[in-house]
Amino acid sequence: MWISRTALNEALHELRRPLQALALEGSTVLAGEPRRIEHSVQLAASALERLDREINGGAAASVRTIVVVRPLLESSLARWRSQATLSGATLELRWRAGEALLGGDRHGLAQALDNLIVNAIEHGGPRVAVEVSRIGSRLRVVVADSGRADAARQRGARGLAAARRLAGRRRRGHGLRVVRRTAAAHGGSFELCRSARGAEAALELPLLEPAVRE
Numbered sequence: 603m604w605i606s607r608t609a610l611n612e613a614l615h616e617l618r619r620p621l622q623a624l625a626l627e628g629s630t631v632l633a634g635e636p637r638r639i640e641h642s643v644q645l646a647a648s649a650l651e652r653l654d655r656e657i658n659g660g661a662a663a664s665v666r667t668i669v670v671v672r673p674l675l676e677s678s679l680a681r682w683r684s685q686a687t688l689s690g691a692t693l694e695l696r697w698r699a700g701e702a703l704l705g706g707d708r709h710g711l712a713q714a715l716d717n718l719i720v721n722a723i724e725h726g727g728p729r730v731a732v733e734v735s736r737i738g739s740r741l742r743v744v745v746a747d748s749g750r751a752d753a754a755r756q757r758g759a760r761g762l763a764a765a766r767r768l769a770g771r772r773r774r775g776h777g778l779r780v781v782r783r784t785a786a787a788h789g790g791s792f793e794l795c796r797s798a799r800g801a802e803a804a805l806e807l808p809l810l811e812p813a814v815r816e
Contacts, residue, residue, distance in 0.1 A: 717777035749800030
């Protein structure tokens with residue numbers, strides 16, 4: 603069986619993300635937050651299943667459920683705050699969506715959010731904002747960073763932290779392909795815009811209709 607190198611790289615990338623988060627979260631059990639560890643383990647298991655399918659074949663095992671978006675996003679932000687701190691970055695959530703429910707693969711959506719956040723931390727400016735809003739019947743998640751010029755101004759004080767950013771800086775593109783695939787699988791869309799002032803990654807997904815929520 604021929605296996606796509608791109609598919610294998612994406613599967614390995616998605617396994618590396620939660621393992622990376624687990625390494626950062628090692629002390630949170632002592633801080634009374636074992637739930638965050640559990641979420642990362644679940645994501646790692648899901649990524650490992652995908653890697654197994656890419657190598658050995660088999661049908662996708664995603665389970666579509668009703669997903670409450672805000673706690674899913676807050677969990678993702680909590681996973682990556684340590685990396686943001688090590689990189690000299692800040693993370694801010696701006697929630698303007700009220701109660702937002704999606705129908706889909708919870709692990710797949712979590713992986714997409716993780717990729718957007720980590721991509722901004724690793725490749726963008728030090729101020730990262732996640733803004734969530736409603737546009738009609740769709741949920742719009744925008745992850746924006748403050749740009750390379752802002753990062754350059756802080757490089758003198760943050761040089762060591764920047765040099766030690768966790769692995770992934772040279773493996774660009776896999777995470778964003780995962781986001782695009784997740785958006786398509788959920789009937790949504792994804793756009794990335796870069797400029798001197800920073801990058802904006804916008805993920806739009808259809809919200810559940812009220813009748814479907816019951």
